[in-house]
Amino acid sequence: MEKQAREITNEKLTELAATISTKFFEHLPYISTNFEHNCTNNNRLRTTAGRFLIPSCNIEVNPKYYARYGQQSLHDVIKHELVHYHLYRLNLGFKHKDKDFKQLCKIVDAPRFCHQMQSPKYRYKCSKCNTEFLRMRKVNVKKYRCGKCKGSLSPSPI
Ligand SMILES: [Zn+2]
Numbered sequence: 001m002e003k004q005a006r007e008i009t010n011e012k013l014t015e016l017a018a019t020i021s022t023k024f025f026e027h028l029p030y031i032s033t034n035f036e037h038n039c040t041n042n043n044r045l046r047t048t049a050g051r052f053l054i055p056s057c058n059i060e061v062n063p064k065y066y067a068r069y070g071q072q073s074l075h076d077v078i079k080h081e082l083v084h085y086h087l088y089r090l091n092l093g094f095k096h097k098d099k100d101f102k103q104l105c106k107i108v109d110a111p112r113f114c115h116q117m118q119s120p121k122y123r124y125k126c127s128k129c130n131t132e133f134l135r136m137r138k139v140n141v142k143k144y145r146c147g148k149c150k151g152s153l154s155p156s157p158i
């Protein structure tokens with residue numbers, strides 16, 4: 001079972017955004033800038049996973065979102081926001097409907113839409129500590145165990 005991501009400090013989020021930017025964007029020929037702004041938690045976001053702010057160029061993420069969906073989802077959200085970020089700074093089409101946007105999402109393998117908190121489809125319960133895990137995808141309970149106590153998991157109706 002993957003570890004549940006707890007709320008990450010704004011400093012760490014900014015570092016993470018810079019790392020993702022370096023890894024996926026900065027080697028592209030038309031991108032010449034690093035991530036030079038801030039990535040912060042916004043607890044007031046409800047169902048939105050993250051957003052790119054204009055004109056400040058900062059990125060905000062919803063801590064409830066990555067607490068629920070885990071570290072990988074946080075990476076995906078930040079990557080998605082970085083597509084907005086880099087295109088905006090290059091004066092290219094940075095909106096969801098824009099061709100530049102769709103193309104860059106494809107190149108860096110970012111989700112084109114990841115803004116909404118969807119309701120999870122699967123629920124699992126630990127047989128030992130009774131912790132519940134909500135997941136979007138089916139989990140192989142033979143392979144994965146409880147992230148807290150290593151107890152076995154069983155599906156429980158949602
Ligand atoms: Zn977006």
Ligand SMILES: [Zn+2]
Pocket residue numbers: 126127128129130131146147148149150151
């Ligand atoms: Zn457990």
